[in-house]
Amino acid sequence: MVRNSTITRKTKETDIQIELNVDGQGKADISTDIPFFDHMLDLLARHGLFDLEIKAKGDLEVDAHHTVEDVGICLGQAFRASLEDKKGIRRFGYSLVPMDEALVMTSVDISGRPHLFFDVDIPAEYIGNFDTSLVIEFLHAFVNHFAITLHVKLLSGKNVHHCIEAVFKGLARAIDMATQIDSRIKGVPSTKGEI
Template sequence: MKASRQATIHRVTSETDIAITLDLDGSGQADIQTGLGFFDHMLTALAKHALFDLKVTVKGDLYIDGHHSVEDTGIALGMALKQALGDKRGVRRFGHALVPLDEALCEAVVDLSGRPFLAFDATFTRDRIGDLDTELVEEFFRAFAMSAMLTLHLTEKAGKNCHHIAEAAFKALARALRMAVEPDPRAQGSIPSTKGVL
């Protein structure tokens, strides 16, 4: 019987109360409620294109701004991914994707390395997309990569429209994660590292 690759996280701080359920072997179903419409849109796209089933409920201090809600969601989602992967036995480990959205083109490269790192190279020419501060896009990716203990390189290859750039980045991450977490039939359940641990 196939092992379950699911996780449930409930993370509470003085700033946020976040509940996440994640199924890596889902069909892309999403139920996202963060209080930030554009962020909901991005997380829905992430679930859809990674083929993760994802439920996210965030109660945050939006009367201040969106920073705590977005960053803490990245932390909680990273925790969920790490928990769902377990010892990462039998996964492909590496994933990459180039995703266009009209004039925008973004690349994501993922290594489920156990070594958290973010290299982010994208430029937003306005301060907000809908109700989301554009600087929080990078903050989400950083929080997610650090908490999930993975290496993530996200690069804008082309783009002018800020909505398109952000969405292409989230979709590229989704496709790269889908590849990285996918079971590798040739690996025969082994740990994909010469160290024997990830």
């Protein structure tokens, strides 16, 4: 079974192409023209062992909001399309990821029900020219279009770069766990018979 997808989105604000292989090796080719965001998406691919190619152009002369949000939309759609009927997946995944003094707990349920619980007090408004409030905007878009429940909690941390990096690494590890195929699971892992 090949679990991959290609998503394109073109609006008056953004032009995005994403190629995703869920069962990859962590290869990434990311270009959004937002260097810190590129770095976080590269971490997501590498630590989740997803092969991920993202080419995004947006109205950065306005700000980065539209680009970050629309990449979240497309990446959520890519994961959802790659998993198709979700047969045999573990469904649940979690991680506890340290990044120096920062520690983040992440838990995911590929439930078909979008919900984000985000308890992360990011202690600065910007990293370079990246608006840190866009982290939650990315996650909202990603969760809504992947149709997953995601909990993210910062347990400790003061350095804003470390905190956000731990969020993305934790997300990668939790999604990797949840999307893995378990040969013991027959059909969809739900008493409803579908997710």
